Amino acid sequence: MKSKSMFTMGALLAAAMTAGTAQGVVQFDSTGTGTFVAGQNTTLLDWFPGNTLADQGNEAVANFVGGAGSTEFHTYYQAVLGSYTVSGVGTQLMPAGTELTIVVGFREQVVGVSGSPGGTGAAAEFAWLPEGADYFEIYFDSAAATLNGATGTGPANTLSGAGYNQGQLILRADLQSVNNTTFTVLDDNAGPLDQSDTFTAGNQYPGIETVGGNGETQLTARITEWDTDFFSFSPDDAFTIQLALLQNVGVNLPYGSIDPSAAFTDSENAGAIGTAGSATLLTADIGTLNGGPVGGAGSEDIQFQTDTNMSFSQATTIIPEPITAGLSLMALGGLGVSVLRRRR
Numbered sequence: 001m002k003s004k005s006m007f008t009m010g011a012l013l014a015a016a017m018t019a020g021t022a023q024g025v026v027q028f029d030s031t032g033t034g035t036f037v038a039g040q041n042t043t044l045l046d047w048f049p050g051n052t053l054a055d056q057g058n059e060a061v062a063n064f065v066g067g068a069g070s071t072e073f074h075t076y077y078q079a080v081l082g083s084y085t086v087s088g089v090g091t092q093l094m095p096a097g098t099e100l101t102i103v104v105g106f107r108e109q110v111v112g113v114s115g116s117p118g119g120t121g122a123a124a125e126f127a128w129l130p131e132g133a134d135y136f137e138i139y140f141d142s143a144a145a146t147l148n149g150a151t152g153t154g155p156a157n158t159l160s161g162a163g164y165n166q167g168q169l170i171l172r173a174d175l176q177s178v179n180n181t182t183f184t185v186l187d188d189n190a191g192p193l194d195q196s197d198t199f200t201a202g203n204q205y206p207g208i209e210t211v212g213g214n215g216e217t218q219l220t221a222r223i224t225e226w227d228t229d230f231f232s233f234s235p236d237d238a239f240t241i242q243l244a245l246l247q248n249v250g251v252n253l254p255y256g257s258i259d260p261s262a263a264f265t266d267s268e269n270a271g272a273i274g275t276a277g278s279a280t281l282l283t284a285d286i287g288t289l290n291g292g293p294v295g296g297a298g299s300e301d302i303q304f305q306t307d308t309n310m311s312f313s314q315a316t317t318i319i320p321e322p323i324t325a326g327l328s329l330m331a332l333g334g335l336g337v338s339v340l341r342r343r344r
Contacts, residue, residue, distance in 0.1 A: 001168070002034075002228045003273035027232040028084060030094050032140060032170075034229040041087045045310040047102060048147065050079025051161065051261040052251060052306040053284050057108075058291060059300035061117050061124050064110040071110040072129060076264040076282070077306060078103045078164040080145045080156055099145040099154045100138065101164045103265045103277070104219070106175055107132025115185075118211060118293045122185040126217075128178030135268030136175060136221045137277070140230060141167025147258075159204055161261030161284075165277030169269050170230045173221035183215030183251060183304075185291065193290050195254045204259050211291035215251040215304075227273050251304040253291065258305055260284075 028042040029035050054060075056073040063069030081100035083091050094100055107129040115122035143154035145163075155163025190212025194205045226233075263281035271277075285301045292298030 001032075001274045003225055004228050025232070025234040027234075029230055029232075030084070030092065030098070030100070032227070032229045036232045039087070040089055042084055043087055044085035045081060046083045046085070046091075047079040047308045047310070048082040049258040050077060050102075050306045050308065051158070051258070051264070051303060052077045053261075053264045053282070053301060053303045054108075055264075055266070055282060056300045058286075058294055058298055058302045060110045061113055062294045064113050064124075065117050072107060073109075074105065074107050074132070074266070076103070076105045076266055077308075078161070078261065078265055079306065079308060080147060080158070080164075097142065097144050097153070099141050099143065099152070099156055099167070101141070101145070101156050101167070102136075102138050103165045104136050105266060105268065106134040106178060106219075108178070108181065118185065118188060118291060118298060120185055120188045124183050126181040126183075128175070128181075130175070133268065134175040136173040136219075137165060137169055137269055138171040139165055139167045139276075140170050140227075143167075158261060159259040161263035161265075161281060162279070165265045165269060166279070167276060168227075168274050169271070169277070170227040170273065171223065172225045172269075172273065173223045175219060175221050177220040179218045179220075181215070181217035183213060185211050185213040187212030189289065189292075190254050193254055193286075194260055195256050196258055207288060208286070209289050209292075209297075210254045210286075211289070213251075213253050213291070217251075225273050251306055253304055255305040257307075260303060260305075 026042050027036040027040065028045070053076045054073055055076060056070075057075070059069070060071045060073040064071045079102050081094060081102070083093050085091050108126045109129050110124060111127045112125035113122070117124075141154045141156070144152035145154045145156035145158070146152040147158050155166035157163055188211055190210055192203050192205065193208045193210040194203045223233075261284070263283045265277065266282035267278050267280065269275060269277035284303050285299045286303060287294075287297055287299030289297030291302045294300060
């Protein structure tokens with residue numbers, strides 16, 4: 001395993017000596033052997049539906065409306081890669097018995113609410129707080145994830161929420177912006193939280209209901225380190241990657257395609273490329289009505305099914321800057337009113 005960081009003297013010198021725009025190449029080797037075929041550029045990472053938790057997001061919305069208390073909260077996202085697309089080849093799957101996972105965490109603040117929190121038609125807007133403990137990490141493991149009750153040997157498990165930052169870290173990035181984050185309630189009670197019965201062995205959260213709704217956000221991140229056995233960026237001295245927002249990207253309730261996760265990765269990996277992150281998890285606290293009135297059936301958190309595609313553009317501008325990346329995720333928010341004690 002070899003890692004590469006943007007912050008090298010060679011990279012800065014090369015960038016300083018070259019001006020203008022160049023055609024770049026992004027390549028991903030799912031085997032981790034550093035095998036990159038000329039002309040086969042990776043254009044899309046398509047993640048399975050994943051999970052997002054707005055930790056204290058429901059309470060933050062209630063506080064905003066009430067005019068008292070904190071309007072800040074943490075957002076955590078985790079998912080397993082479904083497929084990736086290679087130019088001239090088409091859609092590719094991870095090798096049998098392996099998994100690629102992503103974990104993202106950042107801090108937000110409620111900046112606008114219309115309608116009654118938790119009620120049909122209520123809408124909320126959120127802004128990124130860049131001083132928070134942000135992280136963006138992708139991991140590889142040589143064992144398969146457990147998706148929707150299907151038994152796998154890998155650490156990632158959609159139902160428990162464990163293992164998304166295990167295996168080995170292969171890419172790390174710093175968030176640069178979070179934009180256009182919204183969530184709208186379309187139904188104040190859309191029935192069971194877990195309606196992914198077609199894909200799983202029934203409702204895994206009996207007695208837990210949810211508001212219905214959708215939302216979206218757009219993130220931009222700067223890639224700082226990567227494992228050169230998995231990723232190749234050419235030229236890698238100053239590569240601008242646009243991970244464009246594609247169709248079917250959004251935050252949705254209720255869950256229809258994936259089991260809701262019971263817990264979430266809530267800290268960045270303090271180690272180097274190639275290491276696993278902390279196994280400590282944050283337990284979701286959503287009450288008996290996810291997104292419902294806090295102090296009633298709702299609680300301080302709200303969680304979502306999140307559908308995410310990450311696509312690469314291949315236009316590069318060679319300048320003495322770190323690598324940049326942009327990503328379309330789904331996110332966050334939360335609607336409800338009141339405060340319950342947090343549990344981990």
